[in-house]
Each structure stands twice: as C-alpha cells, then as structure tokens.
Amino acid sequence: MGGSEEIYRKLFIESMDAIFIGDARTGIIIDCNRAACELVGREKSELVGQHQSILHPASERIDGTMTRTFLQHMTDKEGEVLEAQVVTKTGEIRDVAIKANIIEIRENLYVQGIFRDVTDWKRYEGQMRALHISADKLAVTKSVEEIYDIILDIIRSVLGFEFLGIAVREGESVHYVKALGIDIPPDFRAPIDKSIAGRAFLTGSTQLINDAKIDPDYHVVEVDASIPSMRSELAIPIVVDTKVELVINIESTKLNAFTRRDKDMLDAFADRIAASIKIIRHEEELQHYIEELMRSNRDLDEYTYVVSHDLKAPLRTIRSFSYLLLKDLGDEISEEGRDYLHRIANAAINMDALIEDLLLLSRVGRKFTNVEEVDLNQLLREIEGDLKPIIAQRKARVVVNELPVVHVPKTWMKQLLTNLIDNGIKFNKSEVPTVEVRFESRNDDYMFAVRDNGIGIPEQYFDKIFKLFERLHPREEYEGTGAGLAICKKIVDYFGGQIWFESRLGEGSTFFFTIPSSPKLGEV
Amino acid sequence: MSEKLESSNLVLLVEDNPDDIIITKRALNMGPIRSRLCVVGDGEEAVHFIRKEGAFAGVPSPSLVLLDLKMPKVDGFEVLTEIKQSENLKKIPIIVLTTSERDVDRAYELGCNSYIVKPNSFEEFRDTLEKILQYWLRVSMTPGTEIMGV
Numbered sequence: 059m060g061g062s063e064e065i066y067r068k069l070f071i072e073s074m075d076a077i078f079i080g081d082a083r084t085g086i087i088i089d090c091n092r093a094a095c096e097l098v099g100r101e102k103s104e105l106v107g108q109h110q111s112i113l114h115p116a117s118e119r120i121d122g123t124m125t126r127t128f129l130q131h132m133t134d135k136e137g138e139v140l141e142a143q144v145v146t147k148t149g150e151i152r153d154v155a156i157k158a159n160i161i162e163i164r165e166n167l168y169v170q171g172i173f174r175d176v177t178d179w180k181r182y183e184g185q186m187r188a189l190h191i192s193a194d195k196l197a198v199t200k201s202v203e204e205i206y207d208i209i210l211d212i213i214r215s216v217l218g219f220e221f222l223g224i225a226v227r228e229g230e231s232v233h234y235v236k237a238l239g240i241d242i243p244p245d246f247r248a249p250i251d252k253s254i255a256g257r258a259f260l261t262g263s264t265q266l267i268n269d270a271k272i273d274p275d276y277h278v279v280e281v282d283a284s285i286p287s288m289r290s291e292l293a294i295p296i297v298v299d300t301k302v303e304l305v306i307n308i309e310s311t312k313l314n315a316f317t318r319r320d321k322d323m324l325d326a327f328a329d330r331i332a333a334s335i336k337i338i339r340h341e342e343e344l345q346h347y348i349e350e351l352m353r354s355n356r357d358l359d360e361y362t363y364v365v366s367h368d369l370k371a372p373l374r375t376i377r378s379f380s381y382l383l384l385k386d387l388g389d390e391i392s393e394e395g396r397d398y399l400h401r402i403a404n405a406a407i408n409m410d411a412l413i414e415d416l417l418l419l420s421r422v423g424r425k426f427t428n429v430e431e432v433d434l435n436q437l438l439r440e441i442e443g444d445l446k447p448i449i450a451q452r453k454a455r456v457v458v459n460e461l462p463v464v465h466v467p468k469t470w471m472k473q474l475l476t477n478l479i480d481n482g483i484k485f486n487k488s489e490v491p492t493v494e495v496r497f498e499s500r501n502d503d504y505m506f507a508v509r510d511n512g513i514g515i516p517e518q519y520f521d522k523i524f525k526l527f528e529r530l531h532p533r534e535e536y537e538g539t540g541a542g543l544a545i546c547k548k549i550v551d552y553f554g555g556q557i558w559f560e561s562r563l564g565e566g567s568t569f570f571f572t573i574p575s576s577p578k579l580g581e582v
Numbered sequence: 583m584s585e586k587l588e589s590s591n592l593v594l595l596v597e598d599n600p601d602d603i604i605i606t607k608r609a610l611n612m613g614p615i616r617s618r619l620c621v622v623g624d625g626e627e628a629v630h631f632i633r634k635e636g637a638f639a640g641v642p643s644p645s646l647v648l649l650d651l652k653m654p655k656v657d658g659f660e661v662l663t664e665i666k667q668s669e670n671l672k673k674i675p676i677i678v679l680t681t682s683e684r685d686v687d688r689a690y691e692l693g694c695n696s697y698i699v700k701p702n703s704f705e706e707f708r709d710t711l712e713k714i715l716q717y718w719l720r721v722s723m724t725p726g727t728e729i730m731g732v
Binding site for chain 2: 363367370371373374375377378379381382407410
C-alpha cells in the first residue's frame with residue numbers, strides 16, 4: 059500500500075485549500091500543505107512545531123494562547139464554516155473561511171483545519187455594497203464637481219492604491235482635476251498619446267495594466283524623485299454620448315494589484331457616473347434655457363414700459379396744444395377746423411388708452427404681486443362701485459352669488475373680474491344687460507364663471523379672442539382697445555390657472571377661469 | 583395779502599422739454615394763485631440756480647422746485663442728491679413731476695417732498711398744478727417765508 063499512501067500524501071500537499079493539522083490539546087501545528095504555506099507566506103519549517111496562534115492576528119487570540127476559531131471548532135462548531143483572519147509573515151491580513159474537524163487516532167486528538175482565502179470575495183462583496191451606495195448618492199447630485207467627490211469616496215472605500223486621479227482631456231493632453239495619494243502640480247499635463255490614461259481617452263475602453271513598466275505608453279509623472287514608481291494601473295473612461303468625459307485613473311506600486319473583477323465593478327460604476335453626468339448636463343441646459351426665457355420676458359416687459367412712457371410724452375403735448383388752440387382761438391376757427399382739432403385730441407386720447415393697456419399688460423406679474431387674503435364678495439362690491447357709471451348708463455344688473463375667500467394678488471384679481479364684467483355689460487344689446495358671477499369649488503382649484511346675455515362671439519373669432527389688440531367690432535360701436543382679454547389671460551396665466559369661454563351669437567357668452575387653491579405664482 | 587409776499591412765490595421749473603415748459607407756464611397762469619416762474623433746462627442749471635452760482639448770482643431762492651427726472655447731462659436724481667444733501671438748501675421743497683410712477687421710491691429716498699405723475703390731459707394737469715401751489719404756497723408754510731404784520 060506504499061503507493062496508495064504516496065497518493066494520499068500528494069493529494070494533501072497539492073490541495074488547493076490550505077490544510078493545517080494540529081494537536082487538539084496543545085494547539086501545536088503538526089503538519090501543513092503547500093497552499094497553507096502560501097496563505098501565510100511562510101516555509102513549512104517555520105510553521106510545524108509552532109503554536110497555531112502564529113497563524114492569526116492578535117485580535118483573534120483568546121487568553122493569549124488559543125484563537126477564537128480554534129476553540130469554537132473544539133467545542134460546538136465542529137465542521138461549521140467560521141470566518142476569521144490570518145496574518146502573513148510580512149504582516150498582511152487576509153480573510154479566510156475555516157472548516158475544521160477533530161480526528162481521534164490511537165487516543166490522540168488531532169485537529170484538521172481547512173482554510174480558504176476569501177479576501178477577494180470580501181473585497182468584491184464590499185465593492186458591490188459600495189456600488190449600491192454610490193447609486194443613491196449619484197441620484198441626488200446637482201453638479202459634476204459633486205460627482206468627482208463621489209468617485210473619490212467610493213473608490214477609496216473599495217480599492218487599495220497609491221494614486222487615484224480624475225483626468226479630463228485638454229486638446230492633446232491629459233489634465234488631472236482631482237488627485238489623491240500624490241500631489242499633482244496644477245500645470246502638469248500628460249501627452250494623450252503617451253500615457254495609459256490617454257489611451258483610455260482615445261480608445262474609450264478600460265485599461266487594466268498588470269505591469270506598467272512594460273507598457274509602451276507608461277508615462278512617469280516626473281514630479282518628485284521620492285514618489286514611488288507605479289506598477290499596476292487601471293484607467294476607466296466615463297463615456298457620455300460617445301464622448302469620453304473623464305478618465306478615472308487608479309495606480310498601485312504593486313504588481314497585479316487590480317483584477318478583472320475590479321475592472322468589471324468599476325465599469326458598472328462608470329456607466330452610472332456617465333448616466334448622472336448626462337442628467338446633470340440636461341438639467342443645466344434646461345436651466346440655461348429657462349433663464350434665457352425669463353430674461354427675454356423681463357427685457358420685453360422693460361422695453362414695453364420704457365417705450366410706453368416715451369410715447370406718452372408727445373401725446374400729452376398733442377392733447378394739451380389742441381386744447382389750448384381751441385381755447386385761445388376757438389372763435390376764429392371754422393367749425394370744420396374745430397372738428398379737426400377734436401379729432402386730433404380724440405386720437406391722442408385713444409392712443410393714451412392703448413398705451414395704458416400695454417403698460418398694464420407689462421406689469422402683470424411684475425407689480426403689486428403680494429398675495430393677500432381676498433374676500434371676493436367684498437371685492438365684487440368694490441368693482442360694482444367702480445363700474446357704477448356704465449351700470450347706471452346701461453341700466454345693467456350684476457348678479458353675484460356667494461363667492462369664496464381666495465389667496466391672490468388683489469390688484470390683479472380685481473383687474474381680471476372688472477374686465478370680464480365690464481365686457482359683459484359693454485358688448486350687450488339686451489334690454490337689461492345682465493352679468494352673473496358664480497363659482498364652483500373643485501379638487502385643486504376654484505372655477506369661476508362670468509356669464510352675460512350680450513351679443514355673443516362669432517365662431518370665426520374664437521381663436522382670436524385672447525390676442526392682444528384684437529378688436530372684433532368697430533370703435534364707433536364699442537369702445538375699447540382690444541387689450542382687455544389679453545390682460546385677463548396674462549393674469550390667469552400668472553395665477554397658474556386657465557381661462558376659456560363658451561358663447562352663442564345673440565344669446566351671450568360665459569367666460570370661465572380657474573385659480574389653484576394653493577396658487578404658485580409663475581413668471582409670465 | 584401784500585404784493586411783496588406774493589412776489590416771493592418763486593417757482594423754479596426744471597424741465598428740458600420745450601412743449602412741457604409752455605404747457606406748464608400756461609397752466610400756472612390760469613390758476614388763481616399768482617407765482618413767478620423761472621425755468622432752467624437741465625439739472626446742472628438747476629443746481630447752479632438754487633446755489634445762486636455763476637449766471638444765477640443774486641437770484642432769489644425759489645419757494646418751490648418742480649423737477650423733471652429725465653433730463654440730459656445732470657438728471658433729476660442728481661439734483662435731488664445735491665440739494666437734499668446740502669445743509670443750507672435741503673429745506674427748499676422739491677416736487678418731482680414726472681411721467682412714470684416707477685421711480686417713486688428712489689425719489690423719496692433721495693428726499694423729494696412730493697412725487698406727482700403728470701396727468702395726460704391739460705385740464706387735469708392744470709388742476710394738479712393748482713393743487714400743488716395751493717398746498718405748498720398757501721396751506722403749508724415753507725422755510726424763509728416772510729412773516730408779515732406781526
């Protein structure tokens with residue numbers, strides 16, 4: 059059976075798992091195989107005859123003699139996999155999973171421990187965890203700068219390295235915007251065609267270098283002679299819409315420091331970063347357009363304002379001098395001449411009204427915008443007071459049902475209702491022009507209706523109604539500038555509501571508008 | 583009321599628009615309150631006038647200044663700043679007469695005594711000016727008014 063024993067011996071020595079055999083009572087190592095020697099970085103002669111506690115870091119020892127796992131295996135955990143740590147001759151700590159059993163041979167008790175190195179598994183497990191955490195962090199970033207910090211944080215937590223940098227491309231060179239481990243001077247540039255990070259930029263694919271010294275593109279950062287030379291390198295490109303935005307460069311002084319699994323993990327990480335950068339870019343672009351739009355709206359309002367005032371000065375001159383002319387020379391001018399002077403004055407008055415409306419329109423959302431608690435019943439009484447002349451003149455009736463208290467800028471709410479009621483009375487040929495105001499409380503808003511028994515709106519004008527200075531009737535028949543409903547629309551838009559109407563020619567119109575129950579005043 | 587007191591009702595109009603100068607003159611003449619009107623065409627002249635400098639040496643102090651804001655060279659805001667920061671001159675009432683309501687806060691911050699937006703029709707403008715004079719030259723006392731017959 060000598061041959062058979064040799065086979066068993068060989069199986070023991072060549073086993074991929076590290077196997078230690080020790081005396082169960084004393085804990086002295088009796089034998090171990092090759093994998094066991096490799097695991098702790100010692101010769102067999104350095105192990106046999108030593109106490110098993112030599113295998114473990116001090117943290118694993120109990121009472122200064124036996125280790126935690128050894129004692130557990132000796133008692134109730136026989137055969138179970140226990141997680142522990144071993145220490146190599148050079149002091150490196152490695153994670154292991156140990157399975158041990160007690161064997162009795164000729165009244166002697168032996169312990170056989172099978173050790174499996176799980177350091178890399180642990181590392182990948184940590185990496186997966188970190189990757190999940192990074193997803194949460196990336197989801198709430200607002201700037202690319204923040205993303206840089208997340209990259210550094212995450213990689214620092216999952217990989218060992220001597221240098222970690224985030225590089226951007228500047229023409230034909232690579233420039234580090236962030237660096238850990240080695241201080242890179244701000245003016246340092248690496249040539250894009252003669253560096254491993256550069257190759258990641260040019261190819262768009264991850265560079266996993268096991269021995270940088272033999273890589274033709276290895277670029278030595280000649281900063282300081284004291285900086286150790288790097289042997290392993292991992293350069294991961296962040297590709298956004300086919301463009302390499304960044305390269306994450308990780309370097310180590312050890313050979314084979316990074317594994318294929320490290321690369322796979324970081325590639326997945328890179329995809330997430332790319333997605334976040336893309337979202338941030340889109341948001342920035344959108345924000346830019348919004349600001350542009352707001353600015354041009356403000357400019358337009360400002361322009362309207364300035365132009366209106368400049369236009370009003372000459373009108374005052376026209377009105378004043380036609381008045382003075384009539385006053386001074388009225389008797390000497392022919393009737394025709396006086397008629398012309400009146401026409402001049404009236405044209406100026408009309409233009410004044412147009413400009414006033416333009417001004418009003420430019421002011422919606424700019425002035426008097428304090429939100430107040432407005433009792434609409436009270437407000438309607440005020441409006442009826444203001445409209446007294448036209449109500450009396452037309453023998454009109456304004457019917458107001460019980461209205462709510464709302465939170466809006468009062469000036470604009472008043473303007474809105476005044477315009478609608480005034481229109482209802484003005485564009486009306488009924489014997490008793492009647493305007494009724496009522497409201498309905500809905501889920502998220504109030505809906506108001508202003509109904510009249512007026513002339514109604516011809517269908518072909520339906521889409522022109524809210525446009526500025528669109529007049530449907532000759533000035534001689536109905537006064538006004540044609541700005542009233544445009545102002546109404548701008549006010550309702552500003553309140554964040556909607557405005558529309560229903561109308562039947564000869565029967566009347568109803569204008570509806572909504573205001574949100576909790577209004578968010580927008581830019582108009 | 584004596585003629586001497588009336589003649590001290592000097593109103594300084596600071597206005598660059600010749601049309602508005604004529605209109606203001608006419609409007610003031612129609613009112614019941616007699617006043618003397620002096621006109622300067624820009625802010626720089628206004629400051630010289632009020633300080634009685636150069637060509638304006640020896641002019642009487644105005645009882646009231648009607649000030650336009652938009653003017654070439656030195657505008658109305660600068661006039662307000664100059665006059666209202668001067669210990670000797672800040673007591674002179676300055677009424678801003680302008681076309682827009684938007685400068686109202688700034689004008690009061692600089693110390694104007696009243697801010698009036700010019701009405702569009704001549705009649706309203708005339709009435710407004712009459713009210714201004716009625717208040718500032720009759721109802722209200724201004725510094726330096728000669729007290730007669732005491």
